Amino acid sequence: MKVSVITTTYNTGKTVEDTIKSVLDQTYTNIEFIVIDDASTDNTLDIVNKFKDKITKIVATEHTGIFGNLNKGVKLATGDIIAILNSDDFYISDDVIETVVKEFEKTGADCVWGDMLIVDSVNVNKVIRNWKSSPYKEGNYQKGWHPPHPTFFVKRSIYEEYGYFRTDLWTSADYELVLRFLEKNRISSSYIPKVLTKMRNGGSSTKSLFNWVRGNIGAYRAFRVNDLPISPLFIFRKPLLKVGQFLAK
Numbered sequence: 001m002k003v004s005v006i007t008t009t010y011n012t013g014k015t016v017e018d019t020i021k022s023v024l025d026q027t028y029t030n031i032e033f034i035v036i037d038d039a040s041t042d043n044t045l046d047i048v049n050k051f052k053d054k055i056t057k058i059v060a061t062e063h064t065g066i067f068g069n070l071n072k073g074v075k076l077a078t079g080d081i082i083a084i085l086n087s088d089d090f091y092i093s094d095d096v097i098e099t100v101v102k103e104f105e106k107t108g109a110d111c112v113w114g115d116m117l118i119v120d121s122v123n124v125n126k127v128i129r130n131w132k133s134s135p136y137k138e139g140n141y142q143k144g145w146h147p148p149h150p151t152f153f154v155k156r157s158i159y160e161e162y163g164y165f166r167t168d169l170w171t172s173a174d175y176e177l178v179l180r181f182l183e184k185n186r187i188s189s190s191y192i193p194k195v196l197t198k199m200r201n202g203g204s205s206t207k208s209l210f211n212w213v214r215g216n217i218g219a220y221r222a223f224r225v226n227d228l229p230i231s232p233l234f235i236f237r238k239p240l241l242k243v244g245q246f247l248a249k
Contacts, residue, residue, distance in 0.1 A: 001101050004032040004079030004156070008069040012087040013043040015200060018124075020051050022090035028098040032056045032079050036069040044087075067165040067173040074159050082156050084174070088200040089150045090124075092117070096196050100153050103190050110155050110187035114196035116148035121200045128201045135191040141183045141223075142230060149174040151196040158187055166225070172218025176225070184226045 005023050009016055023033050035048050036059045048058055057076060061069055074082055081104065085091070103112045115133050120126035131148050134140075162185050165173040181187050223230035 001081055001104060002030045002032060002079040003028065003081045003083060003097055003101065003153070004034060004073075004077035005083045005085055005097075006034045006036070006070060006073035006077065007085050007087050008036045008038060008066050008073065009040060009044050009048065009087040010038040010066075011040045011042045011044060013040070013047055015088040016044055017047050017050075018090045019085060019087050020048065020055070022094075023085065024051065024054050025094045026091065026097045027095050028101060031097060032077060034059070034073045034076055036061060036073050038065065038069055039063055065167060067167045071164045071167070074156070074164060077156060079156060081153050082159065083153045084149065085197070086150060086199070088121075089197055092195050092198055099192065099194070100196070103192055104153070104155075107190040108188070109190040110158050111181065111189045112153045112192060113147040113189075114151045114192040114194050116151050116197045116199055117195055118199045118201050121202050124198060124200065132193075133191060136182050136189050138183075141179060141228075142234065144234065146175060147178060147182075147191075148197070148199075149178060150199055152178060154181065154187075162187075169218045169221060169225075172222055175219050176222035179222050179228070180226055183228060 007019055023031065033055050034057045035055055037045055037048065039060070039062050045060070048055065052058060059072065059076070061072065064072065070084060081101070083097070091097070100112050103109070113133060116131040117127050118129040118131060120128060133147050134145070158181055162181055165177050167173060169176050182189060220230065220234055223234070
């Protein structure tokens with residue numbers, strides 16, 4: 001199985017090298033690595049180009065936005081499996097992709113995910129949240145559950161069949177995509193009870209109260225655009241479910 005890892009960058013010169021190295025250091029060798037830069041004005045592209053001999057494709061775009069660029073990356077990808085790794089996230093160990101591929105081969109699932117640690121933006125050994133996920137169960141989404149997207153691996157054929165990221169849903173486009181795959185179209189899945197990825201705290205969906213509120217409204221809209229039932233209490237259930245992640249760090 002070929003795995004395509006897609007990373008989008010925009011002024012992430014302080015963190016992108018960790019992301020790149022975590023992909024290039026993987027023990028699994030059949031990896032296609034695509035980096036798409038959205039007109040960065042810092043040293044991001046200089047750092048990316050340091051690894052140009054090892055990165056499969058480097059694409060420069062003009063202010064397409066995170067999810068527009070991810071759609072470009074998915075459509076450029078030739079792998080059997082697609083992984084999204086943001087430019088301030090990184091795999092926790094060098095055997096993550098090897099572990100995920102084995103899970104696909106063992107289960108035949110359409111998608112696989114695991115657990116994630118949200119860490120301090122500077123001291124990545126300081127855990128802020130321990131996002132321990134679980135297998136998908138019908139009805140869990142309505143209770144606020146969802147898998148951590150940076151650990152989510154899915155077959156490319158699923159994108160081709162059920163569509164790409166909706167760019168009109170702000171920072172909730174990744175949430176809506178996985179909701180559409182799992183809850184609406186019921187693709188088969190498998191959960192690995194193991195931390196796969198570290199995410200730096202302070203991403204686009206959580207760096208301000210406004211973005212946090214907008215993200216929760218976007219998640220509510222994700223149900224509506226997919227004609228899925230949802231309680232008005234959802235906007236309270238979703239953030240409440242995260243409380244345990246802080247306590248479990």
